[in-house]
Amino acid sequence: MNASDILTPKGLIAAAVxxxxxxxxxxxxxxxxxxYLDIATRILILAIAAVSLNLILGYGGMVSFGHAAFIxxxxxxxxxxxxxxxxxxxxxxxLAIAVSALYALITGAISLRTKGVHFIxxxxxxxxxxxxxxxxxxxYGGDDGLLIWSDSEFVDGVDVDDPTTFxxxxxxxxxxxxxxxxxxxxxRFGRVIRGSMSNDKRMKALGYPTYGYKLTAYVISGAICGxxxxxxxxxxxxxxxxxxxxxxSGELIFMVVLGGSGSVMGxxxxxxxxxxxxxxxxxFMDLFSKDAGIYWHLPFGIILVLVVLFxxxxxxxxxxxxxx
Amino acid sequence: xxxxxxxxDLQKSFGGVHATKNVSLDVLEGEVHAxxxxxxxxxxxxISQLCGEQFPDSGRVRFAGKDITRASGPARAHMGIARSFQxxxxxxxxxxxxxxxxxxxxHDGHSFRFxxxxxxxxxxxxxxxxxxxxxxxxxxxxxxxxxVSHGEHRQLEIxxxxxxxxxxxxxxxxxxxxxxxxxxxxxxxxxxxxxxxxMLLVEHDMDAVFALADRISVLVYGxxxxxxxxxxxxxxxxxxxxxxGEEAA
Numbered sequence: 001m002n003a004s005d006i007l008t009p010k011g012l013i014a015a016a017v018x019x020x021x022x023x024x025x026x027x028x029x030x031x032x033x034x035x036y037l038d039i040a041t042r043i044l045i046l047a048i049a050a051v052s053l054n055l056i057l058g059y060g061g062m063v064s065f066g067h068a069a070f071i072x073x074x075x076x077x078x079x080x081x082x083x084x085x086x087x088x089x090x091x092x093x094x095l096a097i098a099v100s101a102l103y104a105l106i107t108g109a110i111s112l113r114t115k116g117v118h119f120i121x122x123x124x125x126x127x128x129x130x131x132x133x134x135x136x137x138x139x140y141g142g143d144d145g146l147l148i149w150s151d152s153e154f155v156d157g158v159d160v161d162d163p164t165t166f167x168x169x170x171x172x173x174x175x176x177x178x179x180x181x182x183x184x185x186x187x188r189f190g191r192v193i194r195g196s197m198s199n200d201k202r203m204k205a206l207g208y209p210t211y212g213y214k215l216t217a218y219v220i221s222g223a224i225c226g227x228x229x230x231x232x233x234x235x236x237x238x239x240x241x242x243x244x245x246x247x248x249s250g251e252l253i254f255m256v257v258l259g260g261s262g263s264v265m266g267x268x269x270x271x272x273x274x275x276x277x278x279x280x281x282x283x284f285m286d287l288f289s290k291d292a293g294i295y296w297h298l299p300f301g302i303i304l305v306l307v308v309l310f311x312x313x314x315x316x317x318x319x320x321x322x323x324x
Numbered sequence: 325x326x327x328x329x330x331x332x333d334l335q336k337s338f339g340g341v342h343a344t345k346n347v348s349l350d351v352l353e354g355e356v357h358a359x360x361x362x363x364x365x366x367x368x369x370x371i372s373q374l375c376g377e378q379f380p381d382s383g384r385v386r387f388a389g390k391d392i393t394r395a396s397g398p399a400r401a402h403m404g405i406a407r408s409f410q411x412x413x414x415x416x417x418x419x420x421x422x423x424x425x426x427x428x429x430x431h432d433g434h435s436f437r438f439x440x441x442x443x444x445x446x447x448x449x450x451x452x453x454x455x456x457x458x459x460x461x462x463x464x465x466x467x468x469x470x471x472v473s474h475g476e477h478r479q480l481e482i483x484x485x486x487x488x489x490x491x492x493x494x495x496x497x498x499x500x501x502x503x504x505x506x507x508x509x510x511x512x513x514x515x516x517x518x519x520x521x522x523m524l525l526v527e528h529d530m531d532a533v534f535a536l537a538d539r540i541s542v543l544v545y546g547x548x549x550x551x552x553x554x555x556x557x558x559x560x561x562x563x564x565x566x567x568x569g570e571e572a573a
Contacts, residue, residue, distance in 0.1 A: 191442050207376060207430040216436065
């Protein structure tokens with residue numbers, strides 16, 4: 001991206017969205033609406049997860065239907081140590097990343113032997129295994145979930161329990177994840193995974209053993225998503241296996257596709273519009289008719305279907321057209 | 325001349341269909357060796373066994389003195405076999421330069437490099453450009469692959485194969501789907517490498533075959549019925565009957 005790319009409608013919107021996210025705590029403080037900071041924080045965390053999924057889905061053609069498992073693993077990597085009175089964030093976050101990466105390595109090694117629908121099904125099956133594993137762990141609450149009564153502790157004087165501090169931790173993390181993925185997809189490595197998405201047969205004929213590259217991308221993606229999970233564990237104070245159910249994985253895919261897979265900003269637009277619609281569509285509908293809001297899923301679904309059907313490249317693709 | 329590719333007693337069946345029957349064939353270093361045959365003669369099956377997409381039921385393939393019968397596709401590519409595909413197989417959403425650059429990168433060490441922008445790798449781009457020039461596509465270097473013509477896709481395929489700096493080119497119907505003018509251009513391009521690069525050319529276009537080949541092998545129903553010089557193949561009675569005769573009739 002050069003300077004001239006920013007001075008287009010698309011670039012300006014991207015800059016505006018990031019700027020808006022950067023000053024969100026100021027705005028919510030002025031408006032005295034702490035609740036909205038909550039929504040914004042959730043948007044940031046899910047955006048990190050969506051960015052990680054976009055790396056393999058949008059650039060590598062690997063449709064993982066089990067990415068919510070990484071969020072769950074990351075969250076439990078915070079919750080379980082705290083259950084044993086281990087409060088150090090220096091333990092929680094590396095643990096979340098390491099366990100997620102290991103889980104990605106093992107499941108990816110098997111899943112990537114398949115393609116297409118089979119890959120989708122097998123990643124979903126693995127995530128359901130993790131889901132049921134945590135349900136069966138009575139010690140950690142089973143399907144009742146686990147209360148996290150404290151947050152990760154990093155250094156004295158920095159309290160991630162404070163909503164604004166935590167918001168900025170999430171914001172910086174998202175920017176870091178975006179930059180990381182941006183570098184990766186444009187690197188030599190990124191070319192290999194983009195090439196194998198575009199034409200795996202040709203990549204093999206050129207001499208690339210694509211399996212190892214795809215597996216590496218899968219592990220990186222899982223590790224980033226596990227990190228997002230650790231943030232989620234700190235954010236919610238209550239975690240349960242429900243957060244890694246397959247419907248959650250489906251929502252993540254939807255966010256990526258809605259925003260525009262295979263583009264840097266796409267996942268952020270996707271999460272943003274998905275969560276904002278989810279939050280405000282019911283209220284909006286209530287304006288027209290009392291209690292209409294309880295049917296908000298219907299227009300929500302219709303909007304999603306329309307975007308997928310008619311806007312190639314999602315919201316980001318829409319902005320691309322405007323550019324021309 | 326030394327033997328570069330040595331195929332011995334190759335057999336491959338799919339269910340009841342005997343697609344490759346006892347094929348033995350040598351490709352000498354530096355020659356252009358054409359394989360011709362009517363539709364369904366098993367040409368593509370033969371090619372796919374040579375580049376590691378399928379494995380033979382029995383028989384051996386040796387390349388540059390090494391047994392490669394069971395080697396994987398990527399391993400063969402690294403030993404110096406480059407192929408072009410019958411159906412255009414390029415990266416549609418990359419520019420022509422990027423397409424060739426990915427090919428150069430394949431033979432420039434491993435690609436577990438995550439940080440530096442490959443698009444700004446001057447050495448990679450410069451090298452890719454020389455191969456685009458060799459097939460005359462340098463002016464379209466920055467055009468997206470999906471926006472160029474079919475003939476240009478075929479030329480790009482050649483550039484991508486050359487970019488891996490192979491010992492041998494396996495060309496699977498490089499003229500497929502081309503008009504006369506485009507075919508003529510392709511023949512000119514391939515002629516430039518004649519004598520420098522060993523080529524195994526599978527082709528339907530007889531003008532191209534007789535213009536390029538040093539030797540021709542004729543495959544009919546999975547079986548090799550003759551290997552000889554173009555002139556001798558033209559006069560070969562069995563070939564005429566089995567193959568050329570079909571077209572005349």
